[in-house]
Amino acid sequence: MIRINENYLKLKASYLFADISRRVTAFQQANPDKKIIRLGIGDVTEPLPEAVVAAFHKGVDEMADAGTFRGYGPEQGYDFLRDLIAKEDFQSRGADISGDEIFVSDGAKCDTGNIQELFAGDIRIAIPDPVYPVYVDTNVMAGRTGQNVDGRYEGLVYLDGTRENGFIPELPGEPVDLIYLCYPNNPTGATITRPQLKAWVDYARENKALILFDAAYEAFVRDPELPRSIYEIEGAREVAIEFRSLSKTAGFTGTRLAFTVVPKTCMAYDSQGGAHSLHAMWNRRHTTKFNGVSYPVQRAAAAVYSPEGKAQSRALVDHYLNNAAIIRKEMTALGYDCVGGENSPYVWIDGKMGSWDFFDMLLSKAAVVCTPGAGFGSCGEGYIRISAFNSLANVQEAMERLRAVLK
Amino acid sequence: MIRINENYLKLKASYLFADISRRVTAFQQANPDKKIIRLGIGDVTEPLPEAVVAAFHKGVDEMADAGTFRGYGPEQGYDFLRDLIAKEDFQSRGADISGDEIFVSDGAKCDTGNIQELFAGDIRIAIPDPVYPVYVDTNVMAGRTGQNVDGRYEGLVYLDGTRENGFIPELPGEPVDLIYLCYPNNPTGATITRPQLKAWVDYARENKALILFDAAYEAFVRDPELPRSIYEIEGAREVAIEFRSLSKTAGFTGTRLAFTVVPKTCMAYDSQGGAHSLHAMWNRRHTTKFNGVSYPVQRAAAAVYSPEGKAQSRALVDHYLNNAAIIRKEMTALGYDCVGGENSPYVWIDGKMGSWDFFDMLLSKAAVVCTPGAGFGSCGEGYIRISAFNSLANVQEAMERLRAVLK
Numbered sequence: 001m002i003r004i005n006e007n008y009l010k011l012k013a014s015y016l017f018a019d020i021s022r023r024v025t026a027f028q029q030a031n032p033d034k035k036i037i038r039l040g041i042g043d044v045t046e047p048l049p050e051a052v053v054a055a056f057h058k059g060v061d062e063m064a065d066a067g068t069f070r071g072y073g074p075e076q077g078y079d080f081l082r083d084l085i086a087k088e089d090f091q092s093r094g095a096d097i098s099g100d101e102i103f104v105s106d107g108a109k110c111d112t113g114n115i116q117e118l119f120a121g122d123i124r125i126a127i128p129d130p131v132y133p134v135y136v137d138t139n140v141m142a143g144r145t146g147q148n149v150d151g152r153y154e155g156l157v158y159l160d161g162t163r164e165n166g167f168i169p170e171l172p173g174e175p176v177d178l179i180y181l182c183y184p185n186n187p188t189g190a191t192i193t194r195p196q197l198k199a200w201v202d203y204a205r206e207n208k209a210l211i212l213f214d215a216a217y218e219a220f221v222r223d224p225e226l227p228r229s230i231y232e233i234e235g236a237r238e239v240a241i242e243f244r245s246l247s248k249t250a251g252f253t254g255t256r257l258a259f260t261v262v263p264k265t266c267m268a269y270d271s272q273g274g275a276h277s278l279h280a281m282w283n284r285r286h287t288t289k290f291n292g293v294s295y296p297v298q299r300a301a302a303a304v305y306s307p308e309g310k311a312q313s314r315a316l317v318d319h320y321l322n323n324a325a326i327i328r329k330e331m332t333a334l335g336y337d338c339v340g341g342e343n344s345p346y347v348w349i350d351g352k353m354g355s356w357d358f359f360d361m362l363l364s365k366a367a368v369v370c371t372p373g374a375g376f377g378s379c380g381e382g383y384i385r386i387s388a389f390n391s392l393a394n395v396q397e398a399m400e401r402l403r404a405v406l407k
Numbered sequence: 408m409i410r411i412n413e414n415y416l417k418l419k420a421s422y423l424f425a426d427i428s429r430r431v432t433a434f435q436q437a438n439p440d441k442k443i444i445r446l447g448i449g450d451v452t453e454p455l456p457e458a459v460v461a462a463f464h465k466g467v468d469e470m471a472d473a474g475t476f477r478g479y480g481p482e483q484g485y486d487f488l489r490d491l492i493a494k495e496d497f498q499s500r501g502a503d504i505s506g507d508e509i510f511v512s513d514g515a516k517c518d519t520g521n522i523q524e525l526f527a528g529d530i531r532i533a534i535p536d537p538v539y540p541v542y543v544d545t546n547v548m549a550g551r552t553g554q555n556v557d558g559r560y561e562g563l564v565y566l567d568g569t570r571e572n573g574f575i576p577e578l579p580g581e582p583v584d585l586i587y588l589c590y591p592n593n594p595t596g597a598t599i600t601r602p603q604l605k606a607w608v609d610y611a612r613e614n615k616a617l618i619l620f621d622a623a624y625e626a627f628v629r630d631p632e633l634p635r636s637i638y639e640i641e642g643a644r645e646v647a648i649e650f651r652s653l654s655k656t657a658g659f660t661g662t663r664l665a666f667t668v669v670p671k672t673c674m675a676y677d678s679q680g681g682a683h684s685l686h687a688m689w690n691r692r693h694t695t696k697f698n699g700v701s702y703p704v705q706r707a708a709a710a711v712y713s714p715e716g717k718a719q720s721r722a723l724v725d726h727y728l729n730n731a732a733i734i735r736k737e738m739t740a741l742g743y744d745c746v747g748g749e750n751s752p753y754v755w756i757d758g759k760m761g762s763w764d765f766f767d768m769l770l771s772k773a774a775v776v777c778t779p780g781a782g783f784g785s786c787g788e789g790y791i792r793i794s795a796f797n798s799l800a801n802v803q804e805a806m807e808r809l810r811a812v813l814k
C-alpha cells in the first residue's frame with residue numbers, strides 16, 4: 001500500500017492569502033462600483049527594463065537558429081551569468097565570492113524551500129517570527145517539527161520580532177544549528193546593521209551553526225552603512241548561504257530567475273564530526289533535481305548587470321522606494337508607528353487593533369487591501385503590512401483614502 | 408553543530424557522463440584533427456519551431472508594457488496552457504484528464520525527483536534496471552535505501568530489463584508500493600503495449616500501489632496501437648501519476664517546460680489506512696516550493712499546441728525518428744541486435760562485448776560518441792545507447808564510419 005509522508009498532515013492550511021482573496025471578492029461583489037487598490041501581495045507591477053527586454057528577445061532569436069540554438073545548459077547556470085553576478089553583486093562590494101559559488105535557479109522560493117534537504121532530520125532550527133511561511137512549512141514537510149500548537153510548531157526555536165527589538169531578534173537563548181534570517185525583512189521591512197549581522201555571524205562561528213540569509217530585497221538598501229550581502233561580514237563565508245532573486249530587483253516575478261550563493265568554505269558535519277562541503281552537496285542536489293534556467297531568461301538576467309540595465313533596474317527600485325516613503329510618511333502623520341519603508345518596499349504598521357480588524361476596516365471603508373500581520377506568525381498580531389508595489393497614482397489615491405478614514 | 412543529511416554519503420558518484428567527457432576530451436587532444444560526432448547525451452539539436460519562437464517573442468513583448476505585464480502567475484501554470492494540454496494531449500486521445508489536474512513545471516527532472524517527497528520513508532520501491540538515474544538517486548537522498556553494494560542499493564526492488572523480456576520487466580515477485588515506469592524507455596528505447604501496461608495498472612489497483620509513469624518521449628510514438636499516456640488504460644486515474652515534457656517533443660531542453668498529471672482520483676494512504684488525495688498533496692508541495700514557469704515560456708509552450716506548432720513539432724520529431732531508423736537499420740545490417748529506434752529516439756544495441764570496451768572502440772576508431780549501457784544499471788552491461796539527436800548529415804556520417812569499423 002502506497003503510504004503518504006504524514007508530516008504533510010501537520011501543516012496548517014495556509015489561509016492567509018486565500019482568506020484575503022475571499023474577503024476582497026466578497027467586498028467587490030457587494031460594491032461592484034468601488035475601485036479596489038491592492039497593496040497586499042509583494043508582487044511587482046512595472047514592466048521589465050528595456051535592456052532586459054532587448055536581451056530576452058535576442059536570446060529567443062538564438063533559439064530559432066540551428067547555429068546558435070542551445071539545448072541543455074549547465075544546471076548551475078551559464079558562466080556568462082554566474083561570473084557577472086559574482087563580480088557585480090559581490091566582488092564590487094568587497095565580498096569574496098567567485099562565479100562557481102553562484103547557483104542560478106528559477107526562484108528563491110525553490111531554493112529557500114529545497115536547501116533544508118541537505119541537513120539532518122534532527123537539527124535544531126531557529127525561525128524568526130513574523131516570517132515568510134516557506135521556511136517553516138518546508139521543515140514541517142521534512143519532519144523536523146512536531147504538531148502545530150496555538151500557531152507554533154513544536155520543536156522549532158522561534159526568534160521573536162517585537163516593537164522593543166525593532167524586529168531584529170536577539171540571539172537564541174538555547175543552542176541552535178540552523179538559523180533563517182531575512183534582511184531587508186519580509187514582512188516587516190526592518191533592516192539589519194553591520195554590527196547586528198556580525199553578532200549573528202560570530203554566533204554561528206562559535207556554535208558551528210549555519211545561517212540561511214535571504215537577501216531577496218537587498219536592491220532596496222540605499223543606506224551605504226547597511227550591508228547588502230552577508231558576505232560583507234568577516235567570517236560569513238564559513239557559516240552562511242545567501243539567497244538572491246531578480247524578482248524585486250528587476251521586475252522578474254513573472255520572468256523567474258534567482259540564485260543561491262554557497263561558498264566553498266562553508267561546511268556542515270556528519271555524526272562523527274567530519275566536515276563536508278555544502279557547495280559539493282548543493283551541487284549534487286542541484287544537478288540531480290534541476291535542469292537549469294531557460295536560456296533566454298539567463299540572457300535577460302545578464303542584461304540586468306549591463307550599464308543600461310543597472311540604471312533601469314535602479315529606476316524601477318527607486319519607483320517602489322518612493323511609494324514606500326509616501327506610505328510611511330502618511331501613516332506616521334496619521335499617528336501610526338511604522339517599521340520599514342526605508343531601504344525596503346514594505347511598511348509594517350502597528351494598527352493599534354487586531355490585524356484582521358484593521359484589514360477589514362481598510363477594505364470596507366477605503367477599498368484598500370493590505371496584509372494582516374498575524375498571517376506571518378503570532379508576533380505579527382496587531383500589525384499590518386502595506387506593500388509599495390503599485391503605481392504612484394494608486395499609492396497616492398490609497399493614501400488619500402486612508403487619510404479620510406483614519407484621520 | 409549543523410549536521411548533514413548523511414544519506415548523501417551513500418550516493419555513488421555519478422561517473423557516467425563525467426567519464427565519457429574525460430575520455431572524449433583525451434581523444435580530441437590526442438587527435439586534434441578528428442571531427443567527433445556525438446550521439447551520446449539525449450539533447451536536441453534543432454531550433455525551436457517557428458510558431459513557438461513567434462509566441463515566445465510575443466510573451467516577452469507583453470512583459471515590456473505596463474498594460475500587459477505579468478508578475479507572479481499561478482504556481483500550477485496559467486489556465487490557458489493547462490486547459491490546452493488537457494484537451495490536446497489527453498482528452499483528444501480518450502484520456503479523461505482535466506486542466507486542473509495538470510501541474511506545469513520547468514522540468515520533468517525536477518518533477519520526477521521531487522515527487523517522492525509525498526511518500527512515507529519506508530515504502531517499498533520498484534525501480535527498473537537499466538534506468539534514468541534520477542529515480543534512484545532522489546530516493547537515496549531521501550533515505551529510502553541502504554548502502555550501494557555491487558552497483559545496487561539495498562532496500563530497492565530492481566526490475567530487470569533483459570533481452571529475454573525485451574526490456575519490459577515482469578511484475579515484481581514481492582510486494583511493492585511505488586513503481587517507476589518509463590515508456591518509450593530511456594535508455595533502451597523499448598515501448599510498452601496496451602496489454603503490458605494494463606497488467607501494471609491492474610497490479611497497482613490490486614496492491615494499492617502507485618505508478619510513476621515517465622512519458623517524456625511519448626511524442627515519438629507513431630504506432631497507433633501503442634499507448635502514449637497511461638491514462639489511455641482503464642483504471643489508471645486511480646493509481647498513476649504521469650510526467651511529460653516539451654524537451655524532446657518541441658525542442659525545449661534549453662527553454663524548459665514540463666508538466667505532471669495528478670488525477671484527483673489518485674489516492675495514497677496514511678498509517679491508519681485513511682485515503683489522502685495526491686492532487687491536494689502535490690498542490691501543497693508545488694505552491695510551497697515553486698513559483699511557476701516564466702510567463703513568456705508558457706506562451707511559447709501554448710504555441711506547441713496550435714495547428715502550426717503541432718505540424719512543426721511533429722516535423723522535428725520526424726527528423727529524429729528518421730535518424731533513429733537509419734541507426735537501427737545500419738546496426739542491424741552490421742549484425743547487431745537492437746531494441747528501440749522505432750517510436751523512440753534511442754537505439755539500444757547489444758555490443759557483444761563490455762559496454763565501455765564498445766564505447767572506447769567507437770571513439771578511438773570512428774570518433775563517434777555513444778553512451779555505455781552499464782552507466783544505467785547492471786542490466787545495461789554489454790549494451791550501448793545511440794541517440795538520434797543530431798543532424799541527418801552527422802548521423803549519416805557516423806553510420807558510414809561505423810560501417811567501416813564494424814563490418
